[in-house]
Amino acid sequence: MDMENSVIEKQIKEERTEFFPLSLYHSFEKPFVVERANDYYYYSPNDENPYIDLYNNVCHIGHSNPRIVEAVHSAYSTINIHTRYFQENLTKYVKHLQQYIPDGYKVLFTNSGSEANDLALQIALRHSGSNQRFKIGSFQRSYHGTTWLCNQVSHLTPTGVLDTYEKDLDVHFFNPEDSPNMLYNFPEMKSFILETFQGVGGNQEISTEWLQHIRSRVKIMICDEVQTGFGRTGNHFWAFQKANILPDIITCGKPIANGYPMGACIFKKELESYLPSTYFNTFGGNSVSCQVAKVVLEELEEKKLQEHSKEMGEYLKKELLDYEDDIVRVTGSGLFLGVHFNDKINVKEMVERLKDHHFIVGIGYNNILRIKPPMTITKEAINKFVQTVGFILISMANKK
Ligand code: PMP
Numbered sequence: 001m002d003m004e005n006s007v008i009e010k011q012i013k014e015e016r017t018e019f020f021p022l023s024l025y026h027s028f029e030k031p032f033v034v035e036r037a038n039d040y041y042y043y044s045p046n047d048e049n050p051y052i053d054l055y056n057n058v059c060h061i062g063h064s065n066p067r068i069v070e071a072v073h074s075a076y077s078t079i080n081i082h083t084r085y086f087q088e089n090l091t092k093y094v095k096h097l098q099q100y101i102p103d104g105y106k107v108l109f110t111n112s113g114s115e116a117n118d119l120a121l122q123i124a125l126r127h128s129g130s131n132q133r134f135k136i137g138s139f140q141r142s143y144h145g146t147t148w149l150c151n152q153v154s155h156l157t158p159t160g161v162l163d164t165y166e167k168d169l170d171v172h173f174f175n176p177e178d179s180p181n182m183l184y185n186f187p188e189m190k191s192f193i194l195e196t197f198q199g200v201g202g203n204q205e206i207s208t209e210w211l212q213h214i215r216s217r218v219k220i221m222i223c224d225e226v227q228t229g230f231g232r233t234g235n236h237f238w239a240f241q242k243a244n245i246l247p248d249i250i251t252c253g254k255p256i257a258n259g260y261p262m263g264a265c266i267f268k269k270e271l272e273s274y275l276p277s278t279y280f281n282t283f284g285g286n287s288v289s290c291q292v293a294k295v296v297l298e299e300l301e302e303k304k305l306q307e308h309s310k311e312m313g314e315y316l317k318k319e320l321l322d323y324e325d326d327i328v329r330v331t332g333s334g335l336f337l338g339v340h341f342n343d344k345i346n347v348k349e350m351v352e353r354l355k356d357h358h359f360i361v362g363i364g365y366n367n368i369l370r371i372k373p374p375m376t377i378t379k380e381a382i383n384k385f386v387q388t389v390g391f392i393l394i395s396m397a398n399k400k
Pocket of ligand 1: 112113114115117143144145146158195199200224226227253254
């Protein structure tokens, strides 16, 4: 490609506007063009300096990971078939995944986190057995995906603003800042869906007390681990483990196959009869996704990436909190952090300026800056990022 970056940018912008609806939004006021990515770097055409990716929690074990490339190639050039025929990739992977799941659960594979949550919600709905409107609890600041059912239980849109579309189900959105005793006011509510660390909600944590109360009050507790599973939060493989509880259903997506589309709905065996009587998902659990997902687990284990996430996350949190005049709080855990600036800082400008300095971060609910890089991120990259945040803070202060 020898077109100037700005020319390519302009052309992509025009074509997107012509062919896609406005709902296909993009990040950044002035977007950058990504040509390729490797490990935690993005490369733009005609730009020798890579961008450091501090936001992509899908490419969990790094962009273009060579073992994933090899797995996709070898699986696809051998066989790529659905779950209706016997094939070893499916069972080999599920046995490996089972090492991370307590006894007594079964699994169905999907294509996405939304599909996994949709299936979980269908189980809960059938389990409720009620002719009345299905009652379910969720949290304010939650986001659970794109299907109609997922939309019903999501408080926010994917951009982190309030979803004002009226709900058909009887969903109550609890405020995580309230006391969990609030649950006693809803004795008929038998199901609850939650993210232990709310992603779109700004990488903020739901308290252990809330998790334990929900566990003791409802029949079907769904823990959405789409953002936080696979060691992301450092201390545990699944984020809900911090509360020492077992949900009835665990849902996964994003990192499970490092960007090869896949999701999983992991449910207690006794819920099997509440599933649709037959389940077939053309792509879910196919030969390629299972082989790729197995490599994700192998790399996590061999490179001890969960431990790395814990160490890097603690370090980054500590370094950021040194900017105590501007950063009020850092929420989250491991490599899943939400940076809360004081009101004087324009966070959108900060994110845009970081991009201009070649650091990619995101923004969630209430202008919280979100950090969730590939788990391979190094201390060196973190140091450069922290220095750049400091530099931008100074230049923003001088501007005033
Ligand atoms: N649950 C959570 C917590 C998410 O953050 C998302 C996506 N941002 C989803 C579910 C939906 O996943 P997908 O986009 O793969 O359908």
